[in-house]
Amino acid sequence: DTGVSQNPRHKITKRGQNVTFRCDPISEHNRLYWYRQTLGQGPEFLTYFQNEAQLEKSRLLSDRFSAERPKGSFSTLEIQRTEQGDSAMYLCASSRQKYTDTQYFGPGTRLTVL
Amino acid sequence: AQSVTQLGSHVSVSEGALVLLRCNYSSSVPPYLFWYVQYPNQGLQLLLKYTSAATLVKGINGFEAEFKKSETSFHLTKPSAHMSDAAEYFCAVSEGGGSNYKLTFGKGTLLTVNP
Numbered sequence: 001d002t003g004v005s006q007n008p009r010h011k012i013t014k015r016g017q018n019v020t021f022r023c024d025p026i027s028e029h030n031r032l033y034w035y036r037q038t039l040g041q042g043p044e045f046l047t048y049f050q051n052e053a054q055l056e057k058s059r060l061l062s063d064r065f066s067a068e069r070p071k072g073s074f075s076t077l078e079i080q081r082t083e084q085g086d087s088a089m090y091l092c093a094s095s096r097q098k099y100t101d102t103q104y105f106g107p108g109t110r111l112t113v114l
Numbered sequence: 115a116q117s118v119t120q121l122g123s124h125v126s127v128s129e130g131a132l133v134l135l136r137c138n139y140s141s142s143v144p145p146y147l148f149w150y151v152q153y154p155n156q157g158l159q160l161l162l163k164y165t166s167a168a169t170l171v172k173g174i175n176g177f178e179a180e181f182k183k184s185e186t187s188f189h190l191t192k193p194s195a196h197m198s199d200a201a202e203y204f205c206a207v208s209e210g211g212g213s214n215y216k217l218t219f220g221k222g223t224l225l226t227v228n229p
Contacts (some may be wrong), residue, residue, distance in 0.1 A: 006157075040221070041221055042204050042206070042222050043219050044219070045217065093158075095215070102160065103215070105150075107155075107157045108157050
């Protein structure tokens with residue numbers, strides 16, 4: 001396994017702009033998770049996909065946030081009209097269905113909203 | 115709802131000393147429990163996990179943790195700290211048994227190892 005990859009690793013944007021992050025899970029992992037981690041806190045669950053279906057969204061995921069996994073492989077997380085409070089590390093994790101209790105994390109995308 | 119409490123946001127030990135990082139959880143169903151480590155500007159790496167088998171779990175890099183149901187605890191230990199252990203450690207819980215297995219994390223404990 002080559003590991004979970006995320007791009008970009010860093011993103012600096014101005015308030016009000018839209019940003020999109022990409023996550024490539026480990027090959028053949030059919031479950032994909034997004035988490036958000038702010039400074040001094042543990043990661044918080046945002047949403048999860050099984051294959052291409054988005055099965056759960058946290059109340060943290062406001063209407064400005066949208067996530068997709070169109071072909072059940074990579075996923076994108078878009079934030080529209082960014083706010084300074086969106087500044088955080090966005091982490092992606094994937095797991096196999098057979099071993100659903102172990103999530104493997106990517107390196108994260110650090111977003112800074114000016 | 116599930117939750118995790120990590121006692122001590124910062125733990126400092128000397129190289130060679132015992133490492134003890136505390137974690138207490140709350141879960142309405144039998145939990146799966148995890149310890150992850152995070153190095154600066156990196157993602158999370160799994161150290162070990164408890165999934166209802168042996169209560170004493172051994173992980174990577176010499177770490178181990180013991181699940182104590184009566185105390186709702188899952189403390190992480192290592193007999194002898196190494197400089198390379200300096201990092202942030204997160205305890206997490208998920209509810210198995212057919213759920214989505216989303217993880218609920220504690221706030222983390224920053225481990226400092228002094229020479």
